[in-house]
Amino acid sequence: MSLQMALLTLISSGGPRSGYDLNRDFEGILKFVWHAKPTQVYPELRRLAAEGLIREQAEGSRGRRPYEITEEGLRVLRDWLTTTSADHSQRNETVLRSFALWLVHPEEAQAFLREEMEYHRARLRGMRATKKGLDPGRPADRAALLGVEAGIRRLEAMVSWAEWAIDTVADWPADTGDALSGSGAG
Amino acid sequence: MSLQMALLTLISSGGPRSGYDLNRDFEGILKFVWHAKPTQVYPELRRLAAEGLIREQAEGSRGRRPYEITEEGLRVLRDWLTTTSADHSQRNETVLRSFALWLVHPEEAQAFLREEMEYHRARLRGMRATKKGLDPGRPADRAALLGVEAGIRRLEAMVSWAEWAIDTVADWPADTGDALSGSGAG
DNA sequence: AAGTGCATGTAACCGGTTACATGATTCT
């Protein structure tokens, strides 16, 4: 359901877009918002076209199939925004793993946290670069700036959390033997 | 895959737990980390037991089936933590929707953002209450505190973002007619 | 001419959701 809305949002905001363009968006600006593999995107575009929510334009070079949104597609998008409420279910493997960190040696826990810190710092740099590429003069970009700002703030939260967590784990008492018996790096 | 690890983490950290207990955890402390419906949890527990990663204890009152983690389960959990890296793919419908907000009237955009702000504030209160219930003297709770702190920081980021976004939308130029033609509340 | 990146797809499988079903225990 929401994949359709994600595709309609991208197509409506970024002008005519092909499956390839959309896949790049999922890897770029939408990385922390929505994701889908190419094998899911292409059939879904066909379905949206069959439902009349998007329209295929003339085939471009290299077999590109650019789509544009239809009036009906816009209507459906607006309807979704105004009459349904957002699903808040989430999955975050970084945080899931942190719940289990008492089972490994502090050095291993810190190694994990450092890796996560670096990852989120890198993504944060990417997000800030993306932000610079947006034009506040364009209505669609103004909305995109809202989304990008959310991404930046969430990434900043993760980076500062990881920094704090590394310090916190350093202060954990040794717990000689019990939780870590049988652990690899013993 | 990660559902198994989520279940092992909960069972290892919280003492013997039944499917019902675990479902409550998914609705509570793990709400923003991992989620699974009861219909997925019960068969998965049977599978974990068949694989020898958890062990069923004596059936309790009301048909409760409490499980405890086995040595093999602990080994698998530690192995997952130390030899594989975290999947960072995410989906966040709140932020996805914000990318499309230029398509609706500013009042509708703000109504959405206000709703999200309230939702995240409420969840933040819940997370802070959860934090108070944890005992830093217990190793498992110390790790849980890392996870809960991540949740709090992410929720704080979302609340402050929503506040900022409401103000930002208020300053958007009117864009008389173009993007909003055909929109419901015209 | 070979290698890389562009660009789209199919089929099989698995993870996850929805709808449905059952019965015991506690509370009012």
Add this chain to the structure above:
DNA sequence: AGAATCATGTAACCGGTTACATGCACTT
């Protein structure tokens, strides 16, 4: 006695991933 909550499950379906397949265009 009836309602609410505890507690576990099955079956069908759908959304999403993995593995595989194809061919063109641009660069070196």
